[in-house]
Amino acid sequence: MNNHAFSNEIRMFWGHFKNELKLTNKSKYTIISYSTTINSFIEFVEQYQKVLNFTNLKKIDIMNFLEYKNLVLEKHTELAMSSKKLYITHLKTFFSFINENLDLDIKISTIFKINIKISKRTPKGVEKKDVKILEEYLKNLKLNNFLNIRNSLLIKVLLYSGARRGELEVLETKNFIKDKELYIINTVGKGDKERILYISSTYIKEELSYYIRNNIEYIATTKSGKIMDGSQIYRSLNNIYKKLGIKYSGVHILRHTFAKNMLAKDVNIVTVKELLGHASIQTTMIYTNPNQKEVQKAYLNTIK
Structure with missing residues (x-):
């Protein structure tokens, strides 16, 4: 050679x-x-x-x-x-x-003077109709066995707190602190930085109670008691998406959904930045591109 x-x-x-x-x-x-x-x-x-x-x-x-x-x-x-x-x-x-x-x-x-231009696009989350399918799945899921309980907990933490996959991998039941209607979740985020997640206690009360009763430490745990890595979490979610007939893949899509849902409810962008654990508000701004209906509405308002 x-x-x-x-x-x-x-x-x-x-x-x-x-x-x-x-x-x-x-x-x-x-x-x-x-x-x-x-x-x-x-x-x-x-x-x-x-x-x-x-x-x-x-x-x-x-x-x-x-x-x-x-x-x-x-x-x-x-x-x-x-x-x-x-x-x-x-x-x-x-x-x-x-x-x-x-x-x-x-x-x-x-x-390395190679100039590659990337068009800026708003990150895609799960479409509203598919969010409804996913939430209906969670609502009707019988929490009568470990896998159903674990899958429910994983999806809810991702969908309703904006957690990253890496944060989910190291998340333990001891990190969940009850504060009235919320669980305050202390975790380690990107760049090994500590950050706080929030989730309504009503979402995960039953699942978390099962974990605590059965002395299961890590949220992302296999049936045999081993800690799941990122690829196992990825495959587990993909199997659920496939079963439900929704065409998505991976974990991050649920984080995007959380971000877009927060902004759709007019949550202040600085607050969304903190909820997502972004280092810069510029990163959060990528979620704020107006859709075409909003653009059309704004245009019509200017010509009236």
Whole structure:
């Protein structure tokens, strides 16, 4: 292999860079995301015809990597712009780390000067009709066995508190503090930051009581008593969506639904920011794009 030595060097630096990500409290999902990009880049390097090293890397090599990703994924269309941007950001950060530690002069600003524009779109939540289906499912779900109780609790915490998947993974019954009509939930959020979630006690009273009676510590727990990881939670929810005939996937869609529901009820955007645990209000603002009916109404009001 022409680039065997180079790929081994990248692997070595990836090990060091991963340690830095851990030491700086990057989330496990951030680390997994970097790992996917850099391992793909290593695979690309090992089959690349051009002999590469840290000083002869060019912008065209990065462009060829993106094309390689297209071919490997066997897509009929190009990679999503957001994916391309993410790959470039990961590699730019990684090679900047290498540059600093090797005291080289890798032309970072030139190599990664690839301007990818992403159109801003309001994150999609579950449509109203599907929210009704999901809530009807929860209403009629018989809480007579562990799996039904667990699934009900997982969905309700996600849908009614705006929790992230990572927060759900580490959530314990001891984190739920009863305060009149609410449970105040202390959890660890993105970037290993402590934050507070809220949920009406009427939503989860029965499920939480079952967990406490049976000494089940973690909310996301398998039938055999093991803590669920993110992929298990993802699959569990997808099975429910499929059963209900609603076409969604994953956990984050429920968080988007929570955010959009709060704003639809005219909750102050600063309050929504706190409920979602966003570091910046700019992140929360992506949920505030008016829909077309609102735009049409505003226009008609101006011409009356």
